[in-house]
Each structure stands twice: as structure tokens, then as C-alpha cells.
Amino acid sequence: MAEANGSPGSGALRPAGAAADGSPDGRSPGAPDRRERGARRIDVRRGAAVEVSGWDGSEPLLAQAPLLERDDEMAVLDRVIGKLCAHARADSGAPGARPGELVVVESEAGCGKTTLLDEARRIAVEHHCTVLHAKGAEREQTRSFSVVKQLFFNLLAGCTGDERAAMLGDWHDIIAPALGLCPAAAGFAPDPLGIRDALDWLMTGLTRHRGPVVLVIDDAHWADAESLAWITSFAGRLDQWPVLLLVSRRTGEVTDVEPLLRELYALDRTRRISLGTLSPGAVAQIVGEALGSGADTAFRERCFEVTSGSPFVLWAMLREVRRRRIPPTAGNTGRLAAIAADQIGEQLAARLERMGESTIAVARAVAVLGSDATIVRVAALAEVDVDKVGLIADRLRAAAILVDQDVLGFVHPLIAGAVYQWVPKSARSALHARAARLLVADGRDARSTALHLLATEPCGDPWVVEQLREAAAQDKRAGAPDSALRCLQRALREPPGPSDRAAVRYELGRASFVTSPQEAINHLRVALADDAGDRVLRESIVLHLSRALGYTDCIQEAVELLDAEAQAANASATRLRLQAEHFLWAVFWVDDPDYHARARRLKNLVVRLEGSNRTERCLLALRAWYGMVRGDPMVQVLASADQAWGPGLNWTDEDWGFEIPSLLALTYMYCDRNDRAEELFTEGITELKAHGWRGTHLSYAHSMRSLVRYRQGKLAQAEEDCQIGLRLALRLPPTAPARWYPLGTLIQVLVARGRVGEAARIADEHAFGEPFPSAVVFPDPQAVRGELRLALGLADDAAADFVETGAKLEGRGVANPAWCGWRVNLAKALAGRDPEAAYEQAGEALRRAYRFGAPSAMGQALRVTGRLEGGQKGLAKVEDALMWLEHSDARYEYALTLVEYGMVLRREYGDRDAVDPLFEGLTVAVECGADALADAARAELVAMGELPPTPALGPGRGGAL
Numbered sequence: 001m002a003e004a005n006g007s008p009g010s011g012a013l014r015p016a017g018a019a020a021d022g023s024p025d026g027r028s029p030g031a032p033d034r035r036e037r038g039a040r041r042i043d044v045r046r047g048a049a050v051e052v053s054g055w056d057g058s059e060p061l062l063a064q065a066p067l068l069e070r071d072d073e074m075a076v077l078d079r080v081i082g083k084l085c086a087h088a089r090a091d092s093g094a095p096g097a098r099p100g101e102l103v104v105v106e107s108e109a110g111c112g113k114t115t116l117l118d119e120a121r122r123i124a125v126e127h128h129c130t131v132l133h134a135k136g137a138e139r140e141q142t143r144s145f146s147v148v149k150q151l152f153f154n155l156l157a158g159c160t161g162d163e164r165a166a167m168l169g170d171w172h173d174i175i176a177p178a179l180g181l182c183p184a185a186a187g188f189a190p191d192p193l194g195i196r197d198a199l200d201w202l203m204t205g206l207t208r209h210r211g212p213v214v215l216v217i218d219d220a221h222w223a224d225a226e227s228l229a230w231i232t233s234f235a236g237r238l239d240q241w242p243v244l245l246l247v248s249r250r251t252g253e254v255t256d257v258e259p260l261l262r263e264l265y266a267l268d269r270t271r272r273i274s275l276g277t278l279s280p281g282a283v284a285q286i287v288g289e290a291l292g293s294g295a296d297t298a299f300r301e302r303c304f305e306v307t308s309g310s311p312f313v314l315w316a317m318l319r320e321v322r323r324r325r326i327p328p329t330a331g332n333t334g335r336l337a338a339i340a341a342d343q344i345g346e347q348l349a350a351r352l353e354r355m356g357e358s359t360i361a362v363a364r365a366v367a368v369l370g371s372d373a374t375i376v377r378v379a380a381l382a383e384v385d386v387d388k389v390g391l392i393a394d395r396l397r398a399a400a401i402l403v404d405q406d407v408l409g410f411v412h413p414l415i416a417g418a419v420y421q422w423v424p425k426s427a428r429s430a431l432h433a434r435a436a437r438l439l440v441a442d443g444r445d446a447r448s449t450a451l452h453l454l455a456t457e458p459c460g461d462p463w464v465v466e467q468l469r470e471a472a473a474q475d476k477r478a479g480a481p482d483s484a485l486r487c488l489q490r491a492l493r494e495p496p497g498p499s500d501r502a503a504v505r506y507e508l509g510r511a512s513f514v515t516s517p518q519e520a521i522n523h524l525r526v527a528l529a530d531d532a533g534d535r536v537l538r539e540s541i542v543l544h545l546s547r548a549l550g551y552t553d554c555i556q557e558a559v560e561l562l563d564a565e566a567q568a569a570n571a572s573a574t575r576l577r578l579q580a581e582h583f584l585w586a587v588f589w590v591d592d593p594d595y596h597a598r599a600r601r602l603k604n605l606v607v608r609l610e611g612s613n614r615t616e617r618c619l620l621a622l623r624a625w626y627g628m629v630r631g632d633p634m635v636q637v638l639a640s641a642d643q644a645w646g647p648g649l650n651w652t653d654e655d656w657g658f659e660i661p662s663l664l665a666l667t668y669m670y671c672d673r674n675d676r677a678e679e680l681f682t683e684g685i686t687e688l689k690a691h692g693w694r695g696t697h698l699s700y701a702h703s704m705r706s707l708v709r710y711r712q713g714k715l716a717q718a719e720e721d722c723q724i725g726l727r728l729a730l731r732l733p734p735t736a737p738a739r740w741y742p743l744g745t746l747i748q749v750l751v752a753r754g755r756v757g758e759a760a761r762i763a764d765e766h767a768f769g770e771p772f773p774s775a776v777v778f779p780d781p782q783a784v785r786g787e788l789r790l791a792l793g794l795a796d797d798a799a800a801d802f803v804e805t806g807a808k809l810e811g812r813g814v815a816n817p818a819w820c821g822w823r824v825n826l827a828k829a830l831a832g833r834d835p836e837a838a839y840e841q842a843g844e845a846l847r848r849a850y851r852f853g854a855p856s857a858m859g860q861a862l863r864v865t866g867r868l869e870g871g872q873k874g875l876a877k878v879e880d881a882l883m884w885l886e887h888s889d890a891r892y893e894y895a896l897t898l899v900e901y902g903m904v905l906r907r908e909y910g911d912r913d914a915v916d917p918l919f920e921g922l923t924v925a926v927e928c929g930a931d932a933l934a935d936a937a938r939a940e941l942v943a944m945g946e947l948p949p950t951p952a953l954g955p956g957r958g959g960a961l
Contacts, residue, residue, distance in 0.1 A: 067119060068282040070112070073273050077103065077120045080244060080271070081214070085127045088212040088242045100238025104265055105248040107275035109414055110312030113248040116275065117216050120246055124214040129244075130206060131214045136222030138417060139370055141256065143451045144480035145178045147217060147227035148199065152179055167205050171198035174692035177478040178226075183445070184477030189654070190692020191514070193731060195479040196230045197694050203234065203241055212242040219413065220261065221249045226480050228257050232264045239269075277309030287328065290318045295328035302333035306340040312412055316343035319400050344414045349422040355395070358384050362392045363401070366408045367420040368431040372448070373408040377438055381431060429457040436467065446470035447478070450487050458493045465496045469504065472511060479692060481514040502530040506541050510654075513548055520548040539565075539574050540655075543581055547657065553774055555589040573615070579605065580618045584659055587625060588776045595813040599626040611643040614656070620644035621664040628667050631816035634853040641667050645676075651684040651701070652691045658684065662704060666778060670818045672854045674712045674889050681705035696738045699728035703741035707778065710749050711856065713891030715929035719753070722746035740777045743768050744784040752892055754932020756791045763788060780805055783822050786829070795829045802826035817845045818857035824864045831868060839868045856890035863897045867904075875904060882917075895924035899937045911944040919946070 067074060080101050087099040105113050124131045134150035156164055156179060168175060175198035177184035190198075206213050217223065217231060235245050249261060265272070278286070284300040307314040317340045324339075326332050341347040352363050361382035366373045369381060375393065379386040396402040403409050410416040423431065436452040450471035453464055468491035472484035488508040496504045505527035513520035524545040531538045542565045549558035562582035569575040583602050586592055606623045609616040621644035627637040641664060649661040665680035684701045688694070706721030725742030732738055743766055750759035763769070763785070772781045786801030805822045817823060823845035830838035846861035859881040866877030878901050885894040898921030906914035922937035941947040 067112075067115065068285060069278060070116060070275070073105075073116060073275065074119060076271065076273060077116075077246075078123060081120070081124050081127055081129070084212045084214075084242055084244050085129065088207075099242040100240070100245070100269070101243075101271065102235050102238055102245045102264075102267060102269050103247070103271045103273060105246070105273045105275065106251050108252065108277075108310075109250050110310040110412070111275045111277060112311045113250070113275060114218055115311070116273075117218055117246060117248055121214070121216055124244070127212075129212045129214045130210040131216065133216040134218070134223075134227075136217070136219040136224075137370060138222045138413060139420065139455070140451065141222055141224050142454050142483065142486060144224055144226045144447070144475055144478065144483035145180075145195075147223045148178065148230060149180050151215065152202065153181070156181060167202060167209075168198075169201065169205075170690070171201050173690070174198045174479070175202065177474075178480070184474060188691060189476050190479040191695045192226065192229065192479055192481070193728075194692025194694040195226070196233050198692065199230050200234060200237075203243065207241050207243060212244070214244045214246060217245070217247045219250065220247045220264075221253045221255050221257065222413075223257060225257050225260065225482060228260045228264075232260050235264055235267055235269075278304075278311055278314070279309065280304045283307070283309060283314060286314060287318065290315075291321065291328040296330045298330035299328045299333055299336075302336050306337045312414065313340055313343055316340075316400060323399070344418050346418075346422070348415060348418045352401075352419070352422075358382070358388060359392050359395070362389055363396070363419050364423050364427075364431065366402070366410065367416060367423065368428065368452075369408075369435055370451075371407065371409070372435065372439060372444075374406075375408065377435075377442070378408055380438055381435055426457070428455065432456045433464075436464075440467070445474060447474045447483075450475075454486060454490050458495065460494060462497060462500075465491045465494050465500060465504065468494075469507060472507060476511065481511055485511045485515070499532060502527045502532060502534070502541070503537060505530060506537065506544070509541075509548070510544055513544070513551075517548045517552045521545065521552065521554075524548060535571070535574065539569075539577065542578065543655070546581055546585060550585045550588060555585055555775070556591075558585045559589055559592075576619070577615050580615050580622065583619070583622045583626070584663075587622070587659075587663065590774055590776060590808070590812060592812060596630075599630055599813065602626055606640065609643075611646070614648055617644045617646070617649065618656070618660045621649075621660050621667070624667045625663045628670050628852075629814050629816055629819055631818075631848055631852045633851065634671050637667065638671055638673070641671070651687045651697070652693060658688075658697050658700075662700070665708075666704065669708050669711060670816070670854065672856050672888050672890065674708050677708045678705060678712070681708060694728065695732055696729075696736060699725045699732070699738045700741055701725075702728065703745060704778065706742065706749070707745045710745055710752070710892070712889050713893070713895065713924075713928035713930075715749055715753050715892065718745065719749045719929075722749060737773050737775065737777070739766060740768075740773055740781055744777065744779045744781050747784050747788050748779065751787060751791045752928075752930055752933075754930070754935070756788070759788055760792060780809070780820050780822075782808075783820050783825070786822070787825060790825060790829055795832055799826055799829035802829060815848055816852050816857075817849050817861060818852055818854045821845070821857070821860060823848075824860055827864050827868060835868060839865070842868055855884040855888035856893055859885035859888065859890065859897060860893055863893075863900065867900065875901075875908070878904065891924055892928045892930055895921050895928055895930060895933060897921075898924060899933055899940075902937070903940060906940065906944070911946075914940070915944065915946055918944075 080103060084099065084101060105116055107113050121131050121133060132151045132155065134147040136147060140146050156167065159167065164181075165172060173185065173188065174190045174194055176182045177188075178195055203213065215231075220228065220231075223231070231245070231247075238245060247264070264270070280301065283304040284297075287295050287300045287303050303314065303317070307317060317336065320339050320342065321328070321336075326335060338347070342351045352360055361384055362378055365378045365382040369377055375389050376386060378384075378393075379389040382389065384392070393402055393408055397404050400411055401415060403411050410419065420428070432452040432455040436449040436456075439449045439452070446467050449467050453468055453471075456464070468487040472487040472491070475481070475484035475487060485508070488504060488511050491504050492508060495501070505523050509520040509523035509527060512523055524541055527541050528538070528545065531541065542561065546558040546562050549555065549561070559582060562578050562585065566575050566578035566582055569578060583598070586595075586598055589595075592598065602619070602623050603626070606616075606619050609620060611617045611620050620640045624637050624641035624644060627640065628634075644664055649664065650656070651658040651661055661680060661684060665677045665684075668674070668680070669677035681701055681704050685698065685705065688698045688701055702721045703725035706718040706725060709715075709718035709721060722742045722745050726739065726746060729736065729738035729742055743762070747759045747763055747768065750756070750762070768781065769785060782801050783805040786798045786805065789795075789798035789801060802822045802825050805820065806826065809820060809822065814820065823841045827838040827842035827845070830841065842861060842865040846858070846865050849857040849861040862877045862881035862884065866874040866881065868874070869877060878897065881897050882894070882901060885897055888894070898917045902914040902916075902918035902921055905917065918937050918940050922934055922941065925931075925934040925937060938947060942949050
């Protein structure tokens with residue numbers, strides 16, 4: 001199978017960092033086609049055949065050294081590729097199989113990394129692998145997804161629409177802008193994790209339909225950070241795919257992506273191949289092959305001395321020796337040092353100067369344009385006629401300075417770097433500025449121009465600021481927030497004019513928020529101070545500043561800022577919008593000293609609201625939440641919630657955030673409207689996935705849906721959602737609070753299923769304990785730890801957790817037992833040593849549950865109160881609990897109450913009355929997936945003779961009752 005982006009020898013390979021431009025093969029429309037003039041193509045299998053002008057009867061001279069002294073390295077690559085293909089043919093799914101491989105080739109510059117990788121590509125093609133190749137480029141690291149685009153653009157651009165849709169599926173809109181297949185939709189901004197997941201999906205499809213895949217990443221030390229982040233993530237899970245990831249890097253070259261490279265090289269499956277320089281014997285052999293067997297021994301030895309065994313410098317020097325017709329004799333050894341020095345560094349510049357002013361201008365233009373160096377653009381930037389550029393390019397190819405391709409590029413990064421550094425800094429800046437305008441004139445987007453503008457010196461040009469702002473917006477929509485941040489930081493240094501300064505600071509703050517909320521706060525505060533009277537901009541700055549403050553645990557400051565701005569606002573719509581955000585962030589203020597007064601103000605504010613616009617509906621949703629938390633009658637709470645519910649409460653609206661629809665769904669859940677809550681979270685999950693938001697937001701949505709399903713008694717589905725939420729949360733930085741949400745519900749679910757030991761192990765593994773987060777988390781982490789301790793039989797420790805939780809919640813005005821059943825659980829923890837205090841706590845929970853009116857809360861409180869009270873009155877309370885729970889969808893709580901009721905009946909009145917509730921409890925427990933509870937009910941029925949003993953029946957696993 002040929003290489004997807006250019007099989008060896010096909011001529012479709014591009015120079016370092018080359019990107020498709022106007023057509024899949026990289027040529028701009030209308031560019032001169034040198035193939036018509038007989039130009040030769042690079043053959044990566046055997047090196048490049050280069051004509052040496054003026055050499056009568058000259059035979060081809062290899063542009064690269066043959067693979068001497070690389071037998072061991074090639075044997076490794078041959079084995080790895082063979083193993084990959086054998087595994088693919090066998091389609092092995094055996095446990096422990098490791099189909100994927102990661103090989104890192106490293107050496108100093110010029111030691112033949114690319115030659116070795118090209119040979120590996122040839123072998124892979126012969127084995128019918130799909131080979132995808134990309135090359136990092138020193139001055140293209142700021143071009144987001146450059147390497148990823150090189151890997152996949154030609155493959156996908158060459159597909160029909162149907163083929164591409166089949167390969168990308170639902171991921172098309174997420175990944176296509178990053179790959180340059182289409183512009184990003186307005187308002188569409190996937191997060192980096194979404195892009196990585198989309199690329200994983202693409203690789204899965206490729207390996208399934210196109211056989212084993214070989215990914216070749218040359219010069220990874222110059223890869224862009226966005227691409228390398230995916231490559232590193234993908235490499236960590238290579239055991240899932242039949243893929244060989246072959247990466248090369250230059251030792252001693254430290255770049256901005258060094259941390260990602262270290263992470264890549266530290267992976268357990270990494271095979272490292274280190275290339276050294278050639279030995280004197282290998283150099284002597286190459287000299288003989290290039291210059292003839294008559295080359296003197298002294299000449300061969302001097303070749304080794306002046307090149308230090310570097311294959312690149314050696315072959316470049318030998319080409320020049322051939323061009324000058326220098327006989328390879330001992331008498332000419334003194335000339336070799338100067339010739340070798342001419343091939344790179346300052347002497348290369350002097351060599352170009354000898355070729356004339358136009359050649360210098362063309363070489364500089366190629367160095368500056370990089371992968372954008374079509375002949376037409378080079379001519380425009382160098383201010384040289386197009387036809388003359390073609391002739392100069394042919395001369396530079398003959399001198400083995402430029403590659404033999406349509407998009408101009410240097411044969412080696414050492415040459416590219418030398419030419420670029422030779423251009424004076426001020427001249428480079430001017431050339432990059434002109435290059436940016438050339439690209440705009442060619443119809444390229446702002447992201448393409450930003451690569452050049454980032455390399456210019458600030459000069460106060462409004463056009464530069466405008467282009468960089470647009471590039472940042474495009475990068476953000478393509479899922480590259482870090483690249484957007486670079487563009488805006490550079491725009492700020494330009495600097496923008498006074499009228500745009502606050503707007504740029506605001507955009508910079510929004511871009512910073514993704515990676516550093518604290519940095520976002522700094523920019524947004526300055527933007528607020530720079531506000532030049534634009535009321536709409538000021539409102540946006542305040543809203544995003546408050547959000548950044550909220551996410552950095554500065555919720556009090558966020559609430560106070562919003563309150564002050566709302567009071568100062570003149571327009572009623574602005575004031576109402578700021579009040580909505582004010583009440584939203586007050587929800588998460590743990591130590592709010594004004595909670596009750598704030599809730600009353602909100603209640604009074606929404607009295608006349610009808611939900612006619614987004615702001616009003618958000619305020620009604622918040623009123624419902626505040627009322628639910630306070631324990632207001634459920635009928636009132638649902639009235640506000642129903643007014644708020646409806647289309648338009650999006651989960652991916654960056655101006656509003658996802659908190660409002662989330663709080664509304666949770667309100668329905670605590671009011672036992674679990675079906676609607678599940679529907680809202682499912683809609684949210686679908687929307688988040690469609691927009692490529694696969695980080696904090698999606699983790700939270702899965703975690704909250706798991707909480708709904710836990711309360712419904714769908715324990716297996718709840719556990720699955722928890723695991724997804726936790727897996728997503730663990731991909732985030734360790735400091736991110738997202739893990740608390742899935743962990744809390746997962747522990748509750750495992751306890752309900754009887755797997756208490758597993759719950760304890762998970763809590764220990766993830767340090768689920770002090771210090772607990774200071775922000776509000778659902779379910780409350782300390783209360784969850786108390787439930788786990790109670791299930792483990794640590795009643796005193798559990799009671800301490802419940803007491804602390806209660807003090808914290810009561811101080812915030814959280815009086816609803818449906819929101820957190822800490823009183824009921826405290827009663828259970830105290831039952832063994834202080835029954836009177838236990839009954840008092842359960843009674844208070846029951847009183848509050850009655851006031852709120854949710855059947856699940858009343859049922860739970862009645863069950864525990866009845867158990868503590870005992871006798872006929874206690875039994876009557878348990879029967880009342882069954883009545884309430886039977887008509888709710890709290891199926892696990894219903895099963896728990898049935899089984900406990902059956903046990904009490906058997907103990908007090910004998911077996912006959914207990915049979916029906918135990919059988920029904922067993923049935924419901926099995927439906928819920930509550931294994932320990934089902935075992936307990938089954939054990940009672942077996943003991944009564946109503947069921948035969950089964951081998952599977954063992955001692956109860958604990959944690960259910």
C-alpha cells in the first residue's frame with residue numbers, strides 16, 4: 001500500500017514543514033510546473049539523483065549517504081514492522097498483545113535520522129502498510145496542528161465527500177478545521193481533548209479499514225505543541241491499535257515542546273535508537289564510492305577529520321569536490337576544511353553571496369516563507385522575476401541547496417537555519433511582514449498570516465493587530481487555545497490603539513482562561529480599567545472576570561463585583577443580566593453570610609418574570625435552585641423550574657456557561673423529576689460531544705447523570721457514567737476539581753451495589769478526603785465519605801463526618817434533606833450508642849422532608865425513623881415510607897425499604913407476612929443491580945424455605961442496609 005501522503009519516489013513528498021496550499025500536492029494554482037521541464041524527483045529509497053552542471057559524462061551522485069553502519073538499527077525497524085504486519089494479519093485479540101510500537105530515533109544534526117526514517121517508510125510500503133509522514137520545522141512550531149495536517153490532509157482531501165464522512169463520522173465538524181479541510185463554524189470551539197479524541201477515532205478507522213498504519217514524525221523537536229500533545233497521548237495507548245509510531249529528534253535541541261517529548265520518551269513501550277557519526281572506515285568507503293576507488297588514503301582520512309563523520313556534511317563536501325573537479329589526492333587535502341565549512345553556517349552565506357544578489361534574495365525569501373514558498377510568492381517577496389526565480393532555483397538544486405520539489409525548500413534544516421540566521425533581524429522582520437500580506441493577497445486565512453506576524457517586530461500597525469485577533473479567533477474555533485493566546489499576546493505588544501486596547505485585553509483574558517484562570521483574571525482586570533465607555537464590552541468583561549474568579553475559588557470577590565456592577569448599571573437589561581450572574585455564583589459560595597437574605601431578594605426579583613428571554617429564564621432557574629436548597633415546598637420550586645425549562649438553555653454557550661442548565665436539571669432531580677433531569681443531562685452530553693467539549697464539562701455532565709441514575713436505582717448505568725466521568729476528569733490537570741464529582745457518586749453506587757471494599761480502595765487511590773474542596777460539589781464529598789465509613793462499620797468516624805457536613809450546610813442555609821441526607825445518615829451512625837439523639841436527628845429530617853414534599857426524601861426519613869422508633873408506630877412509619885416510594889422513581893430506596901420491612905415483619909410476626917415484601921424487594925433489587933441487597937433478601941427467603949439454596953448465595957457483602 002502506498003504512502004497516503006506521497007509514496008516513496010512518487011514526488012508528492014514536501015519539504016520540511018510543507019503544508020498543502022491550494023492543491024493537495026502543495027503547488028499554488030498557476031505555479032510553473034517544473035516537471036514539464038524535465039526536473040528530477042527525490043527518490044527516498046536510494047537518495048536523490050542530482051545532476052552536476054558542467055561535468056562531462058557525469059554519473060549521478062547520491063544526495064544522501066547510503067545506510068552504512070546502520071545494519072543493527074535497520075534490523076530493529078525491520079523486525080518491528082514485520083511484527084506489526086504479522087499481528088494485523090493474525091487479527092490477534094489475545095490478552096497482553098501489544099500490537100502498537102513506539103520507536104524514537106535520535107542523534108546530533110546531520111547523522112542520518114531522515115535517511116533512516118525514509119528507509120523505514122520504504123520497508124513499510126513493501127509490507128503494504130498505510131504510511132503517513134510529517135516533518136517538524138523550526139520556524140513553523142507556532143502553526144497549530146501543522147504536523148497533524150501533514151499527516152492527514154492529503155489522505156482526507158483526496159477522498160470523496162462520502163468517504164470522508166465515513167472516516168470522520170460525527171467528528172467531522174470537530175476535526176476538519178484543525179486539519180484545514182474547512183473553516184470552523186462561528187461560535188464553534190472544541191477543546192483540545194475533543195480534537196485528540198477525534199484524531200483517535202480517525203486512527204481507529206484507518207487501522208480497521210486500511211491495514212496496519214505507520215506514522216513517521218521527523219524532527220519532532222520542531223513539531224507544534226498541539227500536534228505533539230496528541231501524538232504523546234496517542235502513544236500512551238498504542239496497545240489499542242496496530243500502529244508503528246516512528247519519531248526522530250535531534251539531541252541537544254531544546255525547544256518549547258521539550259516537556260511533551262520527555263513524556264513521550266518516558267513511556268514504557270519506547271524503543272530508542274541512537275545514531276552516531278560514521279567511522280573512518282565508513283567515510284573512506286563513501287569517498288571511494290563518490291570519487292572513485294583511486295582516492296588517496298590521506299584524502300579519505302582528511303575527509304573524516306574535517307567532517308567529524310557527519311554524513312550530511314560529508315556528502316555536501318563531496319558534491320562540491322566533484323563540482324570543482326578537485327582530484328582526490330593527498331596534495332588537495334588542505335582544501336577540504338574550507339570546502340566542508342562552506343556547506344553550513346557563515347561560510348554557506350558567503351557561498352551564496354558569490355552567486356549574486358538575486359540568488360541571495362531568493363534564498364532569503366525561501367527561508368522566510370518556509371512551507372509557503374511557492375515560486376510565485378518567492379518571486380514577489382524577493383522582488384525577482386518569476387522566470388528568473390525558476391532559473392535560480394535550478395542552480396540551487398544543482399548545488400544541492402534546494403530540494404527538487406515544486407514548493408521550494410532547503411535540502412536540510414542545517415542549511416535552512418544557516419540562511420535564516422544570516423538575514424539581519426530587522427530585515428527578517430520586514431520580510432515576514434511582507435510575507436503575511438502576500439498570503440492575505442493569495443486568499444489565505446489569518447491563521448496562515450499569523451505565523452509570519454509572530455516573527456515581526458512591534459510597530460503599532462492596526463492591520464497587524466486586526467490579523468492577529470482574527471487568527472486567534474480562528475485558532476480558538478479550531479481547538480487550539482494556546483495558539484490563540486500567542487496571537488493575542490503578540491497583538492498586545494504591537495500595541496493596539498487606545499480604542500482597541502480593552503477589547504484585546506478582554507480577548508486575551510478569555511483565551512487565557514482555558515489554561516490559566518489566574519492569568520485571565522489579571523488581563524480582565526486591566527481590560528476593565530482600560531474600558532473606554534463601551535457598555536457592551538464592559539458587561540462582557542465583568543461577566544468573564546466573575547467567571548474566572550469563580551473558577552479560582554475567589555467566589556466572594558466575583559459575587560461582590562457583580563453586585564456592584566449591577567447596581568451601577570443604567571440599562572435594565574444589563575442590570576438584570578448581571579444580577580443573574582451574581583445569584584449564580586452565590587450558589588457556589590460556601591461561606592455566604594447573606595444566603596437567606598440573598599434568597600429572599602431573588603424570590604422578590606422573579607415575582608413578575610415570565611421567562612420571556614434567556615436572562616429571565618436563568619433567574620427563574622436560580623430561584624428554583626435556591627428554593628430547593630432552602631427546602632421550600634416542592635410545588636413552588638417546580639413552578640419556577642417549569643417556567644425556566646425549555647429550548648435555548650444551551651450547554652455550550654460561552655457567554656452563559658453550562659451552570660444554569662445543570663442547576664435546573666439537578667433541581668428536577670432533587671424534586672424526584674428524575675426523568676426530566678436525565679433528559680436534560682443526556683441532551684447536554686450530546687451537545688457537548690457534538691461541539692468537541694470533552695474535558696471538564698463532559699466529565700461533569702456524565703457525573704451528574706450518574707447521580708440521577710443512582711437516585712433512580714439504575715445502578716449499573718450510574719456506575720458506567722461515573723467511570724466515564726472519572727476517566728475524563730483524570731485527563732485534566734491534577735489540580736482540576738472535576739474528579740470530586742464522579743468519585744462521590746461512584747463511591748455511593750459501589751456501596752449500594754455491595755462492593756464496599758472496592759469503594760474504599762478507590763477512595764484511597766484518589767485521596768478522597770481532606771482537604772475537601774471549598775466550592776460546592778454534588779454530592780457533598782464529606783457526606784459521601786461518611787456513608788462509606790458507615791458501610792465499613794466505622795460508625796463513630798462516620799458520625800463525625802456527618803456532624804461536620806451538617807454544620808457546614810446549615811451555616812449556608814441548606815435545609816433540604818433531599819439535597820443531602822446527612823441527618824438521616826447521622827441517625828444511623830448514632831443508633832448503636834445514642835438512640836435518643838439518633839431519633840431526634842431522624843425526626844428533624846422527617847419534619848423537613850414533609851415540608852419539602854419529595855417522596856424519596858420522605859420515604860428515606862420515614863424508613864430510618866420507623867426503624868429507630870420500633871413497635872407498631874415504627875412499623876407504620878415504614879409502611880408510610882413504602883407508600884410514598886412506590887409512586888416515586890427512587891427504585892433503589894424502594895427496594896431497600898421493602899427488604900427492611902420484610903425483615904422486620906419476619907422478626908416481629910413470623911415468616912408468612914414477610915414473604916411478599918421480601919420477594920418484591922428481591923425483584924426490585926435485582927432490577928436495580930443492588931447485588932448485596934438482593935443477596936440479603938434471597939438469604940431471608942432461603943432461610944424461610946421460600947427459595948432453594950443456591951451455590952451463588954454467600955454471605956452478604958455489606959453496605960446495603
